[in-house]
């Protein structure tokens with residue numbers, strides 16, 4: 534039993550979740566948002582957005598040197614994306630679990646990619662990979678005034 538790990542998991546965090554252009558075109562917006570809502574996380578920001586090339590390049594700057602980078606930028610800017618900021622205890626890692634691994638063919642059934650996608654280059658959704666990147670990406674994709682602070686009435690029924 535590792536109490537320090539449990540403590541780390543119980544940290545309130547924020548994550549940036551984005552429905553990619555394929556998810557939007559395929560009419561999966563409601564389905565994907567619903568999975569995060571039902572889990573019990575708190576939605577703090579939501580918008581439909583046509584991403585400019587420069588923003589896509591900044592968002593994925595760690596992948597700059599990869600051979601698929603130009604295709605990735607074309608993909609992300611090929612149509613509207615749905616930008617979301619979600620808050621909750623351990624939300625960063627938990628959202629990655631709900632999403633499933635990068636290659637949808639390896640993603641477990643029950644995950645978004647496992648249930649709804651077949652190819653890495655069309656894997657329908659993005660989720661931040663660390664609390665630091667969660668903050669960085671929310672600041673990158675949302676402007677001041679676009680995020681809502683609110684108190685869920687169901688709070689005590691979702692968390693102790």
Ligand code: IDP
Nearest residue numbers: 596601605634635653654655656658659660662
């Ligand atoms: P993640 O989205 O699961 O965090 P990353 O490795 O951060 O995966 O890659 C970001 C995105 O780049 C992936 O979701 C996918 O859309 C795309 N990507 C990653 N690897 C490949 C590849 O080998 N071919 C094509 N696209 C890729």
Ligand code: MG
Nearest residue numbers: 659660661662
């Ligand atoms: Mg990533």
